[in-house]
Amino acid sequence: MARNAEMTRSNGPAATRRAALSGLALIAVPRLARATPEERDAALAQFLAGRAPQRGRVTIDAPALVENGNSAPVTIRVDSPMTAQSHVTRIALFNEKNPQPQVAEFRLSPRNGRAEVSTRMRLATTQFITAAAEFNDGTVAVDSFEVIVTIAACTEE
Amino acid sequence: MARALINFPSPVPRGAVIDIRTLFEHVMETGYRYGVDGKAIPRDIVERFVCLFDGEVVFEATLHPAIAANPYFAFPLRAEKSGELAFAWTDGKGARHVETARLVVTG
Numbered sequence: 001m002a003r004n005a006e007m008t009r010s011n012g013p014a015a016t017r018r019a020a021l022s023g024l025a026l027i028a029v030p031r032l033a034r035a036t037p038e039e040r041d042a043a044l045a046q047f048l049a050g051r052a053p054q055r056g057r058v059t060i061d062a063p064a065l066v067e068n069g070n071s072a073p074v075t076i077r078v079d080s081p082m083t084a085q086s087h088v089t090r091i092a093l094f095n096e097k098n099p100q101p102q103v104a105e106f107r108l109s110p111r112n113g114r115a116e117v118s119t120r121m122r123l124a125t126t127q128f129i130t131a132a133a134e135f136n137d138g139t140v141a142v143d144s145f146e147v148i149v150t151i152a153a154c155t156e157e
Numbered sequence: 158m159a160r161a162l163i164n165f166p167s168p169v170p171r172g173a174v175i176d177i178r179t180l181f182e183h184v185m186e187t188g189y190r191y192g193v194d195g196k197a198i199p200r201d202i203v204e205r206f207v208c209l210f211d212g213e214v215v216f217e218a219t220l221h222p223a224i225a226a227n228p229y230f231a232f233p234l235r236a237e238k239s240g241e242l243a244f245a246w247t248d249g250k251g252a253r254h255v256e257t258a259r260l261v262v263t264g
Binding site: 070071072075095098099100102103104105106107108109110111112113114116117118119120121122153 | 174178187189210213214215216217218219220221222223224225226228229230231232233234235
């Protein structure tokens with residue numbers, strides 16, 4: 001699908017023919033609604049709002065291999081004392097190959113005492129998931145983790 | 158709407174950070190699946206989950222279709238005093254399910 005997205009963006013003389021070909025490909029597989037890593041990057045960029053993310057402060061805890069993509073446990077932990085002076089305000093989770101790049105967004109405060117959230121998510125296929133955190137001082141941090149999926153979710157009947 | 162399961166320790170000593178676990182019965186239909194008639198099955202998801210302690214928001218989640226059916230959330234809370242925890246799930250049609258539970262803090 002990433003190739004198709006590339007094709008529809010090209011404007012060269014061969015673009016019409018390429019568009020027609022990609023159109024055919026879409027007719028052949030009309031049900032493959034998938035986000036692309038580029039869409040994930042766009043959703044992440046919206047969260048980061050131009051700030052350069054730090055590495056190492058956010059940790060994704062998920063199984064490296066899940067049998068059933070319909071329900072994969074994911075825990076996001078952020079290294080923060082969660083005091084009034086220094087705490088996490090937002091945590092967002094993204095994926096690159098489900099139909100939509102967003103998974104969830106959480107709001108936290110010093111009341112939580114610890115910066116940690118667990119949920120269960122759908123995974124359409126083997127892919128990287130990305131977690132981003134925003135701190136009260138305006139800094140941001142990210143982490144990515146690859147999950148291998150043997151039974152996909154989302155688009156099948 | 159549906160059933161909800163809520164789990165947290167109580168009573169707990171003052172200042173303890175407890176884990177609150179919630180599970181809400183909901184299909185979380187993504188809107189990306191097709192039925193046997195070839196038509197897309199309409200989206201039906203919980204869009205927002207919020208936890209309040211004595212009326213003050215202590216945890217909030219915005220959900221997208223990538224959250225699994227029967228949305229599960231676990232999050233920490235520092236227990237400072239006894240009070241009422243309220244949990245609310247709101248779906249895309251505005252239907253809202255509320256559960257309440259009492260947190261008892263000792264010491």
